[in-house]
Structure formats: C-alpha cells, structure tokens
Amino acid sequence: MNTDPAENNPKFNTILSFCCQRYINVISINTEYFMFSSAQNILNGTIGGQQGAKRALEEAVILPVLRPEMFTGLRAPVRGILLFGPPGNGKTMLAKAVASEAKARFFNISASSLTSKYIGEGEKLVRALFTAARELQPSIIFIGSLISLILVSSCIILFIDEVDSLLTARKESEHDAMRRLKTEFLIQFDGVQTNNDDRILVLAATNRPFELDDAALRRFPRRIYIQLPDIRTREQLLKYLLNKQEHNLTDNDFRWIANETNGYSGSDLTAVAKDAAMGPVRELGVEELKQLSISHIRPILRQDFIQALRKIRASLSSSTLDKYIQWNSTFGDCS
Structure with missing residues (x-):
C-alpha cells in the first residue's frame, strides 16, 4: 500500500475536497496515521475475549480483503454490524483493530458537523460522505466519535461510535432537522444494502441499543454483544x-x-x-x-x-446489566 501521507494522495485530496469544500466552516479536519506492526496481535492478543465479535469482524472485513473471490453470492459479507454492550469493554478498539489489520490511515471530521445549524446542511453532508465512500473504492471509511476516512483495499467501513446519538427512536417531539437527518442516513444506508457492486460495511457501536430506532436496527443483521470480561x-x-x-x-x-x-x-x-x-x-x-x-x-x-x-467499584449496576442481557437474548446475534 502507498505509505505517503494521506494529504499527498491526489485521489484522497479530490474526494476530501468534494466532501468538505462547501462545509469548511463546520468541519475540523485532522490527518492521522493508524498503523501497527502486528495487527493480528492487536485483534487476537491485546483485546481479550470477545471471540464472537472478532469472528464476525474477520468474516465481514478481513477475510473478504484477503480472499475476495471466495466471498461472493451467498457468502457475500453483511453490510451492517452493530457492536453493543456496556461502555469500557473494547467496542471502539475492535473497530480500530480491523483498521490496523488492513494497515489503514485516516483523517477525522468532528461528528458535530452532521448536525449543522443550517437547514439541510446535515443531509447534504451525509450524502457527500456516502458518495465519497463509493468514489474512494477500494477503501474504508471509519466513522467513530469522530467521522474518519480510512484508505485501504477492497472494501469500505462506515464505523459509527455511539450510534444511538444519531439513530435513536423517532418521537413526535423530535426536531424536524434531526428527523430529516436520520431519514437521509437510512436512505443512503439502503443504497449500500441494495447495490451489490458497493464494497461498503456500516459498522456501528452503542452503549444504548435499547434506544435505537427500529428502522435503523433492521439494517444491522449482525448484532454482536460486547459483554463484560469473564x-x-x-x-x-x-x-x-x-x-x-x-x-x-x-x-x-x-x-x-x-x-x-x-x-x-x-x-x-x-x-x-x-x-x-x-x-x-x-x-x-x-x-x-x-x-x-x-x-x-x-x-x-x-x-x-x-x-x-x-x-x-464496578461502574455498571446489576439492573442495567440485566437490560443488556435481555436485549441480547431478544435482538442479539446468537451465533
């Protein structure tokens, strides 16, 4: 893979300009490398336990990158994975481990720019991000607490940390701008699901799965419980x-x-x-x-x-833990 800084990559600059030129007043850009000498040790060593999550991420991202000819038809990787569970147990680290496995690099955009004070700007930015994802193929886009663009080979990952802040259940009292933003995100997500040529995975993490919108939840067929360490x-x-x-x-x-x-x-x-x-x-x-x-x-x-x-003392109450266990038994991935 080309190891030149991202800002010196012409294609990277073209898409970056496309996404951000009109939003320069509301987006903070920070280029950064995220590379590890032994990614497999990070995924299988530093992060203890969580075998189900590791296996799902390997199936959806790492193996298709290594052997794309094997993962077609019914073996095509899923387009939506939700990591859920109590805070402080490695959801974001697992996502970063996937990026390191692909020896990725990325830049960060403040997630608050999705909720611009200007009417319609949030929806435009969502469309721009998904368009950039398609234009940058083969690549990965990683959306965390910050929205990040990761350049690798073979697929795109949209990682959304604290996804509940974006895709909570819609209510009558909800502001119209937030409702439109959610609708636009779901429309773009549907485009990912239906276009077989797109190599895009939406990977989301949340500490509050019980607050997710039903329409959003349906788009994550794999829901992996990141539980407390045994x-x-x-x-x-x-x-x-x-x-x-x-x-x-x-x-x-x-x-x-x-x-x-x-x-x-x-x-x-x-x-x-x-x-x-x-x-x-x-x-x-x-x-x-x-x-x-x-x-x-x-x-x-x-x-x-x-x-x-x-x-x-432990930061998680027994009653909250029971909620996670119940939600997992009802909606979680049982594989």
Missing part, C-alpha cells in the same frame, strides 16, 4: 496491564483479583490497576519523592489491590 479475560487483562510494572504478584494473586472484580468492565479494571500502582508512591512524602530514585520505589503488592478495590 474471569479468565480479567486475569489476562490484569497481567497485560502490569506487564511493564514492578510487582510481586503471583498467579494466585492475579486469580484472586480477577475473582474479586466480577462485574467490572475493562475500563474499571484499568482504573483499579492504576490506583494500585499508585500505592507505593502514596507511602512516600513529597520531598522524598523529589530525591528518590525510581529503582527504590517498592513493587506493587496484593495489598495495593485490596486498597484499590475498597475505593473503585
């Missing part, structure tokens, strides 16, 4: 987090901490590990810290995690 995944994550830290934790200690953190999300576990890592530092006075060599700070102990767990 005990084995929690243990793996803890070992990964402390891999480069000085500690005296045994396998039994890691197993004990993993057992005590049932119901914790990945981000909750990270917060616990960070707080425990501060334990040795908190024992020292300010003046002592100014002069002490880092090699003289004691290693992290099990007791530091005991103290951290007294302060940092």
Whole structure:
C-alpha cells in the first residue's frame, strides 16, 4: 500500500475536497496515521475475549480483503454490524483493530458537523460522505466519535461510535432537522444494502441499543454483544496491564483479583490497576519523592489491590446489566 501521507494522495485530496469544500466552516479536519506492526496481535492478543465479535469482524472485513473471490453470492459479507454492550469493554478498539489489520490511515471530521445549524446542511453532508465512500473504492471509511476516512483495499467501513446519538427512536417531539437527518442516513444506508457492486460495511457501536430506532436496527443483521470480561479475560487483562510494572504478584494473586472484580468492565479494571500502582508512591512524602530514585520505589503488592478495590467499584449496576442481557437474548446475534 502507498505509505505517503494521506494529504499527498491526489485521489484522497479530490474526494476530501468534494466532501468538505462547501462545509469548511463546520468541519475540523485532522490527518492521522493508524498503523501497527502486528495487527493480528492487536485483534487476537491485546483485546481479550470477545471471540464472537472478532469472528464476525474477520468474516465481514478481513477475510473478504484477503480472499475476495471466495466471498461472493451467498457468502457475500453483511453490510451492517452493530457492536453493543456496556461502555469500557473494547467496542471502539475492535473497530480500530480491523483498521490496523488492513494497515489503514485516516483523517477525522468532528461528528458535530452532521448536525449543522443550517437547514439541510446535515443531509447534504451525509450524502457527500456516502458518495465519497463509493468514489474512494477500494477503501474504508471509519466513522467513530469522530467521522474518519480510512484508505485501504477492497472494501469500505462506515464505523459509527455511539450510534444511538444519531439513530435513536423517532418521537413526535423530535426536531424536524434531526428527523430529516436520520431519514437521509437510512436512505443512503439502503443504497449500500441494495447495490451489490458497493464494497461498503456500516459498522456501528452503542452503549444504548435499547434506544435505537427500529428502522435503523433492521439494517444491522449482525448484532454482536460486547459483554463484560469473564474471569479468565480479567486475569489476562490484569497481567497485560502490569506487564511493564514492578510487582510481586503471583498467579494466585492475579486469580484472586480477577475473582474479586466480577462485574467490572475493562475500563474499571484499568482504573483499579492504576490506583494500585499508585500505592507505593502514596507511602512516600513529597520531598522524598523529589530525591528518590525510581529503582527504590517498592513493587506493587496484593495489598495495593485490596486498597484499590475498597475505593473503585464496578461502574455498571446489576439492573442495567440485566437490560443488556435481555436485549441480547431478544435482538442479539446468537451465533
């Protein structure tokens, strides 16, 4: 793949200009690389658990890129995948891992530009984005909390993080501009579904699947539950987090901490590990810290995690977790 900066790619510039020239006052552009030396390790190593989501993304994106001749007819990849579940468990990271597997690069556009204060501008921008997606084939478009354009080979991904903010259920009290924006997005999405020549995947993530519009939900035939990490995944994550830290934790200690953190999300576990890592530092006075060599700070102990767990609790209530489980059993992908 051409590794020149995106802004030096003539085709990239042409489409960028097409999308953004008329919207330059409401769109903030930031070019960025997102490349990893070992993408497979990111998808299957750093992100613990979530085997169903990994398998679905490999089937829909990675394998068709590697073997496009195999994925035709009934094997053609789906055009819509929804990643849903509690926050802090790797939905966005999974999407980025797919981009890294394709050694992608991308630029970011503020998602707030979709809701322009000017009547009709939001719908025009949605149309421009989908048109750019088709013009840039073969490529990937990745829409996250920021809308991002990713250049790779063989297909296009529209990734929408926090998709509920765009595609919530329509209500009588909803502003007419937002209603038109949703309608335009769904119309463009339908174009993706019906045109067999388009290599476009709409990949969305949400923490609030229960708020999605029924018409939007129907367009995501694969709905993958990104659930809380199980005990084995929690243990793996803890070992990964402390891999480069000085500690005296045994396998039994890691197993004990993993057992005590049932119901914790990945981000909750990270917060616990960070707080425990501060334990040795908190024992020292300010003046002592100014002069002490880092090699003289004691290693992290099990007791530091005991103290951290007294302060940092799981961020997800049992009632909210029950809602996710119920929604998954009703609408989720059972494969």
